[in-house]
Amino acid sequence: MKTTDDLFAGLDLAVFEEQPDGAWHAVGLLPDWLALPAGPLDLLDCFPMLEVFLPDCDFAKRSQSDTWTEPDPRNPGEELYLQAVACGTDERKFLALRTLPGELLTWQQLAHDVELEKEKVERLSRELEQKRREAERATEAKSTFLAAMSHEIRTPLNAIIGMADVLSGTPLNTEQHKCVEVFQRNGVALLNLINDILDLSKVEAGHMELESTDFDVREVVAAAMEVVEVRVKAKALWLNQILVPGVPFYLTGDPNRLRQIIINLLGNSIKFTDRGGLEIRVECDPGNPSARAGDQINGWLRFAISDSGIGIPEDKLGRIFESFSQADASTTRKYGGTGLGLSISKQLVELMEGHIWVESDVGKGSTFFFTAHFGVQQDQTDRKPVSTERTSVEDLEAGISGLKILLVDDSDDNRSLILAYLKNIHSHIEIAENGLIATQMFRKNRYDVILMDVEMPVMDGYEATSEIRKIEAASGAKPTPVFALTAHAFADMAVKGYAAGFTELLTKPIRKVTLLEAVAGHSSSGEAVTHAAPAQSMEESFTVMVEDGMEDVVPGYLEKRRAEVPLYQTALAANDFETIKNLAHKMKGTGSGYGFPRLTELGSILEQAAIGDDAAQIGEALKQLAGYTARVKLVFP
Amino acid sequence: MLKKKICLLGSYGVGKTSLVARFVHSMFDDKYHTTVGVKIDKKVLTLEGEELTLMLWDMAGEEDGAPVKLNQVKDASGYLLVIDGTRAKTLEVARSIQQRVEAEIGARPFLALINKADLRETWEIPDSTWTELTDSGWTLLETSAKSGQHVEEAFFALSKRILQAPAEEDEND
Ligand SMILES: Nc1nc2c(ncn2[C@@H]2O[C@H](COP(=O)(O)OP(=O)(O)OP(=O)(O)O)[C@@H](O)[C@H]2O)c(=O)[nH]1
Ligand SMILES: [Mg+2]
Numbered sequence: 095m096k097t098t099d100d101l102f103a104g105l106d107l108a109v110f111e112e113q114p115d116g117a118w119h120a121v122g123l124l125p126d127w128l129a130l131p132a133g134p135l136d137l138l139d140c141f142p143m144l145e146v147f148l149p150d151c152d153f154a155k156r157s158q159s160d161t162w163t164e165p166d167p168r169n170p171g172e173e174l175y176l177q178a179v180a181c182g183t184d185e186r187k188f189l190a191l192r193t194l195p196g197e198l199l200t201w202q203q204l205a206h207d208v209e210l211e212k213e214k215v216e217r218l219s220r221e222l223e224q225k226r227r228e229a230e231r232a233t234e235a236k237s238t239f240l241a242a243m244s245h246e247i248r249t250p251l252n253a254i255i256g257m258a259d260v261l262s263g264t265p266l267n268t269e270q271h272k273c274v275e276v277f278q279r280n281g282v283a284l285l286n287l288i289n290d291i292l293d294l295s296k297v298e299a300g301h302m303e304l305e306s307t308d309f310d311v312r313e314v315v316a317a318a319m320e321v322v323e324v325r326v327k328a329k330a331l332w333l334n335q336i337l338v339p340g341v342p343f344y345l346t347g348d349p350n351r352l353r354q355i356i357i358n359l360l361g362n363s364i365k366f367t368d369r370g371g372l373e374i375r376v377e378c379d380p381g382n383p384s385a386r387a388g389d390q391i392n393g394w395l396r397f398a399i400s401d402s403g404i405g406i407p408e409d410k411l412g413r414i415f416e417s418f419s420q421a422d423a424s425t426t427r428k429y430g431g432t433g434l435g436l437s438i439s440k441q442l443v444e445l446m447e448g449h450i451w452v453e454s455d456v457g458k459g460s461t462f463f464f465t466a467h468f469g470v471q472q473d474q475t476d477r478k479p480v481s482t483e484r485t486s487v488e489d490l491e492a493g494i495s496g497l498k499i500l501l502v503d504d505s506d507d508n509r510s511l512i513l514a515y516l517k518n519i520h521s522h523i524e525i526a527e528n529g530l531i532a533t534q535m536f537r538k539n540r541y542d543v544i545l546m547d548v549e550m551p552v553m554d555g556y557e558a559t560s561e562i563r564k565i566e567a568a569s570g571a572k573p574t575p576v577f578a579l580t581a582h583a584f585a586d587m588a589v590k591g592y593a594a595g596f597t598e599l600l601t602k603p604i605r606k607v608t609l610l611e612a613v614a615g616h617s618s619s620g621e622a623v624t625h626a627a628p629a630q631s632m633e634e635s636f637t638v639m640v641e642d643g644m645e646d647v648v649p650g651y652l653e654k655r656r657a658e659v660p661l662y663q664t665a666l667a668a669n670d671f672e673t674i675k676n677l678a679h680k681m682k683g684t685g686s687g688y689g690f691p692r693l694t695e696l697g698s699i700l701e702q703a704a705i706g707d708d709a710a711q712i713g714e715a716l717k718q719l720a721g722y723t724a725r726v727k728l729v730f731p
Numbered sequence: 732m733l734k735k736k737i738c739l740l741g742s743y744g745v746g747k748t749s750l751v752a753r754f755v756h757s758m759f760d761d762k763y764h765t766t767v768g769v770k771i772d773k774k775v776l777t778l779e780g781e782e783l784t785l786m787l788w789d790m791a792g793e794e795d796g797a798p799v800k801l802n803q804v805k806d807a808s809g810y811l812l813v814i815d816g817t818r819a820k821t822l823e824v825a826r827s828i829q830q831r832v833e834a835e836i837g838a839r840p841f842l843a844l845i846n847k848a849d850l851r852e853t854w855e856i857p858d859s860t861w862t863e864l865t866d867s868g869w870t871l872l873e874t875s876a877k878s879g880q881h882v883e884e885a886f887f888a889l890s891k892r893i894l895q896a897p898a899e900e901d902e903n904d
Contacts, residue, residue, distance in 0.1 A: 142736075142771050142786055142788075143769065143771065143803075145806070146802060146803050146805075146806065150802070160768055160769070160800055160802075160803065161767055161768030161769075162768040162769045162770065162771065163766060163767050163768055163769065163770040164770075173767075173770075175767050175768065198767060199765070199767050202765055202767060203763075203764070203765045205794075206743050206744055206763070206765045206792075206794070207763065209743070209744075209794075210744050210763070213818055213820065217817075217818075217853075217855070
């Protein structure tokens, strides 16, 4: 017996044998990890797991139970992992209990910890994403609201500023003249404020897109200087410009936004300068690595606007480019302005890949620097001397006399304003109250210029203009310059407007001189054609704005239509008009919905042609479909 | 003396062990010790004047590749289905366990506990899901092993249900 005890002790097992009365008795010594109550033993009561295990186990085959956990009698707080093993012969049944190694737990614990950690990270990133989307929606809502508001404000402002302009052109006594000047000055100030707020909200919402056009940097600087000239003179300051030799003049980028930055910085400097003057300096960015490598013509420019003003205290330098943070709140009261200009400038500079900063000496003055990156045009030979001369209103009026003009606008106020602007040019002006009336008049008459409001009842300006383009295309007539008068100042308006066939967009409030310049620019017989949109601008409008939320589906839709072209061609070759009709019908029904009115139009043409078995017409329309789907450009929001 | 076996089922980490520790030992540990196999505990309670011994089978949480061992649930009188309110996934695990129990070993009284109620702000289970589950016949209880909220209530409510349920075949004494 002693040898058996030793044997079991060495195996570290607790072994029990079933007695004839059903009770289990220990065989040999029990290991010290097993704490059993003293006295007669009810093993099943001690280990309820056995109640599940024993009824189903096969002693002849040596079966194992599932694992279970027990407290470790040797180490309070620790646990043991136990397993029962049943074995025996026909006559005798043995049950062994054994402990399983602790590593079992270690890896399981690790796996669960990792899983839980992973879930936590996933949850946090979901929450972050959610927050990000909410913030985006809020910004979106804000900018939509501002856009709508600005429209509401600009429209009446249009009437006020415009009428003040008109009034200032009539005989007035000194006092009246002063009053009108106050109207004009404050109207323009209010307009600037609205524009600033709108710009800022657009940049914040990520809606600001820079143009990319060729321009002459000298003209941009000159134009900016001209804008601030009156204020410089009024404060008896001087204003210099230095163009460091070697700066490329002919660049590609967004001249309007560049001018806006310079005007903002000049305006800011003027505001804080009472003595001395200002200087604007343009040079190749000396901080740019490739400039240091000797490559000067790389499109990286640095602008510096210095003044001899009050300067900015060191501790305010950091916050000066933040929105609504003029160095001192009292500054706003004392020096005026919204303080938004610097913040907008910073955002615009960053869109131009540059950065903006200021160096200042309190009492001596400040220098605002910004860098920006432009394309450099191939040809840098000096094309024309910079001219800041502007044609006077009288010259403009004289230049465009005798025109036949169609004015389309539903608002009485707007019409009288435009009529007042055009009073001095001896022109013949006809009026249409909405787009539909305009197209009806256009069918019967030809005009030298059309002034078209955008938002009108019955038929809006877009539709009317594309209708007019169609009428012209059908008769082979030369395109008439159509100027859109819009109170919306968003870039997508421009895309939509040019797609509809507008020659130029004029944003309300429209100044008299702006209107005259625009008309003058397009009405002299030779130029009209070169500046105007191509004749089939509706038919051949190759830019489509993808609607917000449609980015995922529109490209696929277009791709499918493109891929369908060969199907049409095959069907046409086989005189299978039924297939063409079906394909075309679907395209007709869906095109506009995806933002392609042109596809709907072509679908309709193809469908009609297929119904009439008109192979020639189908062939012609297919050419257009192939051309359109191949060339149309999607613009994403 | 009346003795009933109750199982705690659900995904890993939902708080099964913590609920038992709170109920039996009035303790709570923030640290996570996953359960290996099953841990069996006992609690005697008095219900409507009668003594009742609950055998609490705190089973290892279900995870991919290791489903709940239904052979251990077979002879239980009822079960607590534990869900972690902060992890929507654990609700799906609970649903699936409930369906398997019903299909493979037959229906028995159960209570669904949405645990970690002390973290309610971070719960991922929307109120609509609650209504939906209640409509489908589940009885739900918000619990917190940490604060003790509704823990006793949960065990007592299940015990009552078990005693009221038509005893299919009383294997226990
Ligand atoms: N805040 C909070 N934490 C809890 C609660 N219940 C459990 N926990 C924590 O959740 C983790 C998991 O708890 P356990 O009780 O081990 O979960 P389990 O369901 O037994 O997990 P497995 O044994 O792996 O299946 C531990 O860190 C607990 O401290 C609760 O009500 N509130
Ligand atoms: Mg556990």
